[in-house]
Amino acid sequence: MRPPVYYELIKASSEGMARRGRLHTPHGTIETPVFMPVGTQATVKTLSPEEVAGMGAGILLSNTYHLHLRPGEDIVRDAGGLHRFMNWQGAILTDSGGFQVFSLSALRKITEEGVAFRSHLSGEPLFMGPEESMAVQNALGSDIMMAFDECPPFPADRDYLTQSLLRTTRWAKRCIAAHKNPDRQALFGIVQGGMEHDLRKLSAEQLVELDLPGYAVGGLSVGEPKPLMYEVLEYTTPLLPKDKARYLMGVGSPDDLFEGVLRGVDMFDCVLPTRIARNGTVFTSKGKLVVRNAQYARDFAPLDDACDCYTCKNYSRAYIRHLIKADETFGIRLTSYHNVYFLIKLMEKIRQAIETDTLLSFKRSFYEAYGYEN
């Protein structure tokens, strides 16, 4: 019997390690590579589920740590699960909560058992380990659950990285044992090992042995220089099975999407499009634009004249700037919509370019227009 989520490789490109595939889930089939919008608190900030689905998004990420704290996974479970709670018909991936426990909470203490920490909202003392993470994710009912891992900081020494990755493997095994719904929720593993090739190899080997339907390359985008992240990806993705999905967590700037895809990544997620939108910054085909700047007060052009999204078809930079300056929520709805659309459509074009073996030339022309160094 097939697992509830499985990856289907359609085409391995001759350009880098790029590949076209499909991710089959209980809530629809996702064309990959894919960008997953983030709905941290069971909502993609400012947007309706219909708006997000209408852009072509088939899978969202939501955060286990945040939903555990508020409203609590028991409420989500009693509502019929996260899909029904938030009115999302597509697939959902939940992270393990590990990253937020390390980065957001206060006074954390890591032991073999798990992590003791204090809520960043209430200060309440809490504990999360592999079993707790699985229990929360089982209650949320996501299609893809992530194993509870330890994400070391950058830089970290080899000894620490080694101990940490071995613990992450032990925790992954405990996650498998604790997972209550293997028939309808898939569990992905997370490869650690810092910026050390041999440690990545060790971590990947141990996790691949567990035969999970997908693997994330963890411990990246934690402050290291971008070339180093690309280098780690370059030697880590080949360590993973070709018939399993590969996921680069928390990464979503346009250049990282291109570079990740060229290094064999299938899945990405990032809060970047909605976060910068709230500051009045938008992606355009000619680079980032800070629409709240005074220079756009009388600019009646759309955010990006090469864009055909709802925002760009109907509203001017001057109007959006006015709304943002006037603290009107509809302004950040419009910029959020545009930014998420931009990344969804960029990934759609990347998939087409893989199909037609034109990814490198598409990358060159995109970078040139965007202002990235080629």
Add this chain to the structure above:
Amino acid sequence: MRPPVYYELIKASSEGMARRGRLHTPHGTIETPVFMPVGTQATVKTLSPEEVAGMGAGILLSNTYHLHLRPGEDIVRDAGGLHRFMNWQGAILTDSGGFQVFSLSALRKITEEGVAFRSHLSGEPLFMGPEESMAVQNALGSDIMMAFDECPPFPADRDYLTQSLLRTTRWAKRCIAAHKNPDRQALFGIVQGGMEHDLRKLSAEQLVELDLPGYAVGGLSVGEPKPLMYEVLEYTTPLLPKDKARYLMGVGSPDDLFEGVLRGVDMFDCVLPTRIARNGTVFTSKGKLVVRNAQYARDFAPLDDACDCYTCKNYSRAYIRHLIKADETFGIRLTSYHNVYFLIKLMEKIRQAIETDTLLSFKRSFYEAYGYEN
């Protein structure tokens, strides 16, 4: 030649002074009585124009004072006018700015010429009189402009009320003289006179003589008890021509809509539905409900099980409470949508009840379910 906006009386009901009519405007025909959602800063807070139009709203109110201060009417004019600036295909009514100049601004000084005041945003000294108000409203390009009037506080003495209403008449004449686009923008007058029957009569007579296509009953909902407001309406609307639209400004609670309609009012506007929505309070067929309260944390029912709006069809009280507690904008989108829909649909039912001569019985059953005294 007909004026750009004119009222058509369809049926004078035998129940109170209720009437069914139509308001013809350059941007569509509006069935009356009508509730107009408020888009103070060129947006109905949190909602898209398509959402507002989709509920059946055909006319919005927007605020001259706010748009004059930010972004400035020259920007709106250069954008092609307010309809195009905010992507609203329906009709727009703009107030005169007078009420906000009196209530929001600092250090105001009223003379025959107009009002000197300081911006509540920047502290900048500004001046607005009839000519300035007309210039701003002409630049905005609204379908219905309101004459610049003085709105006296409650209570106010007869001498002051008399001087004030006479000045309002002189200002209305100056508005007519200053109005640059009588071919495509209509000007409504505003009857003043406080809570004094004879002063209302004097004000109405002077303004009716100017033969404007519509009249507001001004100076109400300024702190007086509701029975007094209803009493003033009761004797003021009969002073107005039957073939002109009648507008009660800034009023929109469900009971005021019923009572206003029964006293011959055709048009209402109010920020109430979106303002209370931001505090997590919603209208329901059984009265107001504060969905942010703890008692709704596990309540998976819709806001109002008698409502068929987008919010009620797709989301639970528990989810909406979660979003509002978590400061997620989508929560107030959902409550705002529901509240505006509630008033739009209530007015639709009121129109149907006028047509079938069942307004009083509809009012009784609504009041009983809502918890109002009958």
